[in-house]
Amino acid sequence: MPGRPEMPTPPEVAHIVARGEPYDLGLAHGAALKERLRAFLDDGVARLNHLLPDPVSVAGLSGTLAAHRAHITRSTPRLAEEIAGLAAGAGLTPDEATLLQLRREIMGYRRIPTRGDCTTYARPGLLAQTVDLNGDLDDQIAVLDVGQRGRRALVLSFAGLLGYLGVNDRGLAVGLNLVLGGRWGPGVPPYLIIRQLLDTADSVESAVAVLRSLPFASSRTIVLADAVTTACVEVVGDEYRVLGARESVHTNHFLDPDFVPRDELNVFARNSSLRRLRTAESALRDLPADADPEQHFALLSQPPIRVPDDGDIRRERTVAAVVLDPVNGALHLRPGDPLLAGTLTHTL
Known part of the structure; x- marks a missing residue:
């Protein structure tokens, strides 16, 4: 075998x-x-x-x-x-x-055919996702352990980013998905907004309040988890839609009915997004509530959720996978292709 x-x-x-x-x-x-x-x-x-x-x-x-x-x-x-x-x-x-x-x-918007982007899901006490990026950025991965004003956060970073995704010592985990819609222009980039959440928010509820106060430079979905609840917040311009569920799954197309007609994702990328969403939803239903990080990495490493490298720097591929544990303040990371990488664990 x-x-x-x-x-x-x-x-x-x-x-x-x-x-x-x-x-x-x-x-x-x-x-x-x-x-x-x-x-x-x-x-x-x-x-x-x-x-x-x-x-x-x-x-x-x-x-x-x-x-x-x-x-x-x-x-x-x-x-x-x-x-x-x-x-x-x-x-x-x-x-x-x-x-x-x-x-x-x-x-900006990239309407060329693509095979993937991030797949994210959350349960109370857990958030997991692939990180699908172009530009061959797996050589730029860093984990930041930042502490200020009596707070700490673990942040996954690429190439000098102050934020990308992470977990803080107040029991909040934050992930994201790219979605395309509305006008992109001067504002605060979503990666910095995620860092702002990790620096200031204590729960899903308080994170949603912070999100509503900040001007996004581009459309995004922010996925949130604390010990008891989860949410996906879709953002287009200055409009926000909060999708709350005990288990939240999101890929790269809008789920809120108000935003679906405004989705700018090309048909090829949308088909990929739909496949990854259905696969993640099905696999998550089969995963026990007490699944350990390695079981979640196994889910994140299966096709079509994991997007392998085809040698084209212009195409998104899976450059990392992360399992966040907001209850215990842990960031579990597989850098590079999650099917081939070992797991690194950082804790607060």
């Missing part, structure tokens, strides 16, 4: 512990990844020029970056300070450090 494929050399996962005020957190993050971030930015402007039809430059994006930075500074001033610290620690310009937070917004 064929066994599990031989594990390749796993991608290096930086583990960065930072404490103090926001500037201090960014300074530690930037200093730890100084060489990696410089090389990443020099690789086709954070690899954007490997993905976009027309080349971009930091100088050419300066107006866009300034417009977003104004919103970040006004709405999340502590995160603006942390970005300044990141720039200082890594030897980057303010525009370069801001660009790292806004890569997805700069890419």
